[in-house]
Amino acid sequence: MQLTETLSQYRAPPEIESGRRRVPVIVVGAGPVGLCAAIDLGLQNVQTLVLDADDSLSEGSRAICFAKRTLEILDRLGCGERAVSKGVVWNTGKVFLQDRMLYQFDLLPESGHKRPAFINLQQHYLEQFLVERLHTLPRGELRFRNRVTAVAQHPDRVEVTVETPDGRYVIECDYLVACDGARSPMRQALGLESKGQVFRDRFLIADVKMRAGFPTERWFWFDPPFHRNQSVLLHRQADDIWRIDFQLGWDANPEEERKPERVMPRIQAMLGPDAKFTLEWVSVYTFQCRRMDRFRHGRVLFAGDAAHQVSPFGARGANSGIQDTDNLAWKLKLIVDGRAPDTLLDSYDAERRPAADENILHSTRSTDFITPKSGISRAFRDATLQLAEHHAFARSLVNSGRLSTPSTYSTSPLNTPDGDAFGARMRPGAPAIDAPLDSRDGASWLIDQIGGRFDLLYFTGTQAVSETMRNTFESLRRLPVPVETLIISAQGVRADIGRFFEDVDGLFAERYDARSGTAYLLRPDQHVCARWRRFDAASIRKAQARALAAETETEVAK
Amino acid sequence: MTIRLDPNIEAPDDFYQALIDTHRDLDEAQSQLVNAKLILLLANHIGDMQVLREALRLAREDGVQLLRSQEI
Ligand SMILES: Cc1cc2nc3c(=O)[nH]c(=O)nc-3n(C[C@H](O)[C@H](O)[C@H](O)COP(=O)(O)OP(=O)(O)OC[C@H]3O[C@@H](n4cnc5c(N)ncnc54)[C@H](O)[C@@H]3O)c2cc1C
Numbered sequence: 001m002q003l004t005e006t007l008s009q010y011r012a013p014p015e016i017e018s019g020r021r022r023v024p025v026i027v028v029g030a031g032p033v034g035l036c037a038a039i040d041l042g043l044q045n046v047q048t049l050v051l052d053a054d055d056s057l058s059e060g061s062r063a064i065c066f067a068k069r070t071l072e073i074l075d076r077l078g079c080g081e082r083a084v085s086k087g088v089v090w091n092t093g094k095v096f097l098q099d100r101m102l103y104q105f106d107l108l109p110e111s112g113h114k115r116p117a118f119i120n121l122q123q124h125y126l127e128q129f130l131v132e133r134l135h136t137l138p139r140g141e142l143r144f145r146n147r148v149t150a151v152a153q154h155p156d157r158v159e160v161t162v163e164t165p166d167g168r169y170v171i172e173c174d175y176l177v178a179c180d181g182a183r184s185p186m187r188q189a190l191g192l193e194s195k196g197q198v199f200r201d202r203f204l205i206a207d208v209k210m211r212a213g214f215p216t217e218r219w220f221w222f223d224p225p226f227h228r229n230q231s232v233l234l235h236r237q238a239d240d241i242w243r244i245d246f247q248l249g250w251d252a253n254p255e256e257e258r259k260p261e262r263v264m265p266r267i268q269a270m271l272g273p274d275a276k277f278t279l280e281w282v283s284v285y286t287f288q289c290r291r292m293d294r295f296r297h298g299r300v301l302f303a304g305d306a307a308h309q310v311s312p313f314g315a316r317g318a319n320s321g322i323q324d325t326d327n328l329a330w331k332l333k334l335i336v337d338g339r340a341p342d343t344l345l346d347s348y349d350a351e352r353r354p355a356a357d358e359n360i361l362h363s364t365r366s367t368d369f370i371t372p373k374s375g376i377s378r379a380f381r382d383a384t385l386q387l388a389e390h391h392a393f394a395r396s397l398v399n400s401g402r403l404s405t406p407s408t409y410s411t412s413p414l415n416t417p418d419g420d421a422f423g424a425r426m427r428p429g430a431p432a433i434d435a436p437l438d439s440r441d442g443a444s445w446l447i448d449q450i451g452g453r454f455d456l457l458y459f460t461g462t463q464a465v466s467e468t469m470r471n472t473f474e475s476l477r478r479l480p481v482p483v484e485t486l487i488i489s490a491q492g493v494r495a496d497i498g499r500f501f502e503d504v505d506g507l508f509a510e511r512y513d514a515r516s517g518t519a520y521l522l523r524p525d526q527h528v529c530a531r532w533r534r535f536d537a538a539s540i541r542k543a544q545a546r547a548l549a550a551e552t553e554t555e556v557a558k
Numbered sequence: 559m560t561i562r563l564d565p566n567i568e569a570p571d572d573f574y575q576a577l578i579d580t581h582r583d584l585d586e587a588q589s590q591l592v593n594a595k596l597i598l599l600l601a602n603h604i605g606d607m608q609v610l611r612e613a614l615r616l617a618r619e620d621g622v623q624l625l626r627s628q629e630i
Binding site: 375376379380382383384386387391393394397 | 587
C-alpha cells in the first residue's frame with residue numbers, strides 16, 4: 001500500500017549539510033505505535049521527529065482488530081472517526097465444532113458507550129490515517145528512508161546516527177522512543193533482549209477478496225470438516241476483504257503451504273464450491289510471546305512490538321502498543337516542559353510491564369487452548385468444546401482468544417489508594433469508562449470530554465454547585481499542571497452552564513458509583529489516579545503530585 | 559472453604575460402581591474424554607477456587623509419590 005506522493009516524499013535531511021541539531025523527542029519506527037506516539041506528543045506541542053527505514057505502509061496480513069480502548073485513544077488523537085467509518089463494526093463471535101455451531105457471544109453486551117467493542121480495519125489503513133494526521137501537526141515531522149543505524153546514550157542526551165539515500169547524519173534528542181518493531185534494531189544496538197517462548201505451531205494467514213453472504217462476525221472453528229483436526233478463523237475487514245487463519249501444525253512446510261495451488265483448494269473447500277474469491281495476500285506465521293526485562297533504559301523507552309510481542313489470538317499486539325504510547329506521551333511532555341521529574345518515566349515501565357504480562361498471559365492461554373501441547377491437554381480441550389454445546393459453564397472455558405481489553409494499573413505508584421469506600425468496577429489505575437452525557441450544547445460522551453490534561457470529574461448529584469466549590473475549581477485550573485473540572489449532575493437535573501453535564505441515563509452514577517460530592521481525578525491518559533467521596537483542593541494537589549512522581553507539591557510548582 | 563476429606567458420599571460402593579460403569583466398553587481415548595468432562599462438570603459445581611486448588615494439589619502429590627514408590 002502506497003501513501004500519496006507528498007506524504008511519502010523523501011527529502012535530503014538538512015542536517016547532512018548543516019550539522020547536528022537537537023530535538024526533544026525522536027521516535028524510531030513509523031508503525032502504528034510510533035505514529036501514535038508522535039501524534040500524541042505533537043498535539044501537546046512537543047517537537048517530535050519520526051524516523052523510519054522504509055517508505056511504505058505495513059505490507060501483507062497484519063493487524064485487523066482494533067479494540068474499543070484503542071478507538072478511544074484514536075479519538076483523542078483525532079483519527080477515531082476515520083478509523084471507525086472505514087472499518088467494519090462487529091460485536092458478535094461464533095464458535096463452531098466440526099459441522100455445528102456451539103454458541104455465540106456478544107463482546108459489548110452493554111449500551112451507553114460511544115465506541116463499539118471492536119472494529120476490523122486493515123493495519124495499512126490505520127497507518128495511512130495516522131500518517132495523514134501527523135502531517136497536519138506543526139510539531140510532528142516524519143522522515144521516511146531514514147534508517148537509524150546507531151544510538152549512543154549520554155547522561156544528558158541520546159545521539160542517533162541515521163543513514164539516508166543522501167548519506168549519514170547524527171542528530172540528538174532528550175528522549176528516544178523505540179517503536180521499531182519485533183526485531184528492534186534499537187534493542188540490539190543497546191545489547192538488550194526480548195525473552196519468551198515460540199509456539200510450536202504454524203498458521204496460514206490469507207486475505208481474500210469476495211462478496212460473500214457471511215455476516216460481520218468473528219467465526220472460529222475447531223476441527224471443521226474442511227480442515228480436519230485444526231482450527232480456522234474467519235473475519236471480515238473493510239473493502240470486502242476477509243481474513244482467514246488456518247492452523248497448520250508444526251510439521252507443515254511454510255514454503256509449500258504458501259503456494260496458490262495449495263491455498264486455493266483449502267479456501268474453496270471452506271467457502272463452498274460456488275464461492276468466487278481472489279487472493280490478496282498469503283503468508284505462513286509462527287507466533288511467539290516475549291518481552292524485554294525493562295521498557296525504560298535511561299533516555300530510551302521501548303514501546304509496541306519492540307518491547308513485547310504476543311500471538312494474534314486476542315488482538316493484543318497493536319492494541320497494547322498504542323496503549324503504551326497513551327501511557328508514555330503525557331509523561332514525556334511534562335518532563336520535557338520541566339513540570340515533572342525524570343523519575344516519572346519509571347512509572348511507564350512500572351505500569352506497562354504488568355500490562356504486557358497480562359497480554360502475554362492471555363495470549364499464551366489462548367494459544368495453549370488452540371494448540372494443546374499434550375494428549376491430556378487435548379482431551380480437556382475436546383471435553384470443554386463438547387460440553388459447551390449444551391452447558392453455559394463450559395462456554396466460559398472455551399478460549400479462542402480473549403479479546404483485548406485495557407489494563408488497570410492497580411499496583412501503580414502513581415495511584416492514591418482509596419480512602420473512602422466505593423462499590424463500582426472503577427478503581428485507581430483503571431481507564432475511565434464511557435457514559436452518555438447531555439449538556440447545554442447537546443448530547444455527548446464522557447470519553448470525548450476528558451484527556452490530554454488532568455481532569456476532575458465532580459458529581460454534584462441534585463445539589464447546586466456552591467460558590468466555594470466554584471472557587472476551588474478555579475484554583476485547580478490555575479495549578480502549574482492545570483486540573484480542569486467537569487461537573488456532572490444527576491439524571492433529570494438540567495445542566496445550564498459550560499463544562500456542566502447531565503448524567504442523562506444515570507450510567508455515570510452507576511459505573512462510577514457516584515453520589516453527591518464524589519470526585520475522580522483522571523490523568524491525561526484518562527486513567528483514574530485518585531477518588532473521593534468528599535474532597536478539598538489540598539487532597540487533589542497531593543494526588544496530582546503523586547501522579548507526577550513528584551516528592552512534594554512544590555516540586556510540581558517549581 | 560477447605561476441601562472435605564472425611565467421608566461425604568452416602569453409599570460409597572454405589573458411587574464407585576457407578577463411576578466404573580460409566581467407563582464400560584470405552585477405549586482409553588474415550589475414557590479419557592469422559593474423565594475430562596467429569597472433572598470439568600464437578601469443578602464447575604464446586605466453583606470455589608481454593609477447594610479446586612487443594613484438590614489439584616492433593617491429586618498430583620499422591621500421584622507423584624505413587625510413581626516414585628513404584629520406581630524403587
Ligand atoms: C497475522 C497477524 C495478525 C495480527 N492481528 C492483530 C490484530 O488483529 N490486532 C492487533 O492489535 N495486533 C495484531 N497484530 C500485531 C500487530 O501487527 C503489531 O503488534 C504491530 O504492527 C506493532 O506495531 P509497531 O509499531 O510496534 O511495530 P511495526 O508495525 O513492526 O513497525 C516498526 C517500524 O519500525 C521501522 N524500523 C525498523 N527498524 C528501523 C530502523 N533501524 N530505523 C528506522 N525505522 C526502523 C520499520 O520500518 C517499521 O515501519 C497482528 C500481527 C500479525 C502478524
